[in-house]
Amino acid sequence: MLINNLKEYRVKANINQQDFGSCVGVSRQTISLIERGDYSPSVTLAIKIARYFNVNVEDIFIYKEDSNEEG
């Protein structure tokens, strides 16, 4: 499963969901979905988000093995 620190980065950058969505080319709802963990973004969007904060994709999005997948 993919977990993320997007909200922490966004709050630290002092930008709201609406403005951040405009910066990376998606809607406020999509940013909200990603922050809640209800949506895993495409590679393109993940890179755009990481570039906005000048960090690597893995700093924001962390892939964790699902215990169900291992079994």
Add this chain to the structure above:
Amino acid sequence: MKKDRFIIKAIPWIGLGFVFGFVILLLSNFNFNFDLSTMFTYFGYSCIGISIISMILSIYFMCSSKSMINKKSDDFDKIEIKIDNSIILACISFITCLISFGIVMYGSHFNTLKSIFSTIFTIWFIVTCFASSYIQYVCVELNKKINPEKKGNALDFNFSKDFYNSCDEAQKIIIGEVCYKSFMINSSILLWTLVALIFAASFIDIGFFTIVLVGLINIVNVLVYTIISHKLQYKGSIIYSAMK
């Protein structure tokens, strides 16, 4: 969770619509019995009850969301739920009105309905057509105020296309899942309706037109799904074209 609560809230209102329809039935001094045309006419009254109440609720949600936007509320999720509720209820109002209007046409044809009620139903049908279009237009404009990236005019013929093109990747995935579930439900309903109609044709005279119509709709439904699916998989179409 919020959707569940909305449905729980909506059920009493729909029930009230039926009660409202039944009161109109009593006021019309209609001789209530259990033959097919009477049951259809009763259903028509009940549908117009649902239509009127849905329209009132739809206007309420529309005004409520408009007021929140004017007050510059930043609770966008709540505003969007109200806008969604308003559009859903306007659609329910329009569709139930269409059903009742169809039954009125049937009642008028077989003289089971008083002319005064035919006139009232016809006027309500025209009012609903304009009102539901206006509500959808206002709701889309309100949605555009809180989501400036959204495009399209609800009164334009290309609205669905323009609105879809302005959606981002997550919204397009949601639309895709909604369409898939809608297709599955429609296919099941159409298939079972066809089976029920074939079964009913053995007992009552329903004519062959309804069976042919339901069968044709079923064929179109399946063909559209398979053809578009084939095109997207094998013709090199770009999926998520919005994310270049």
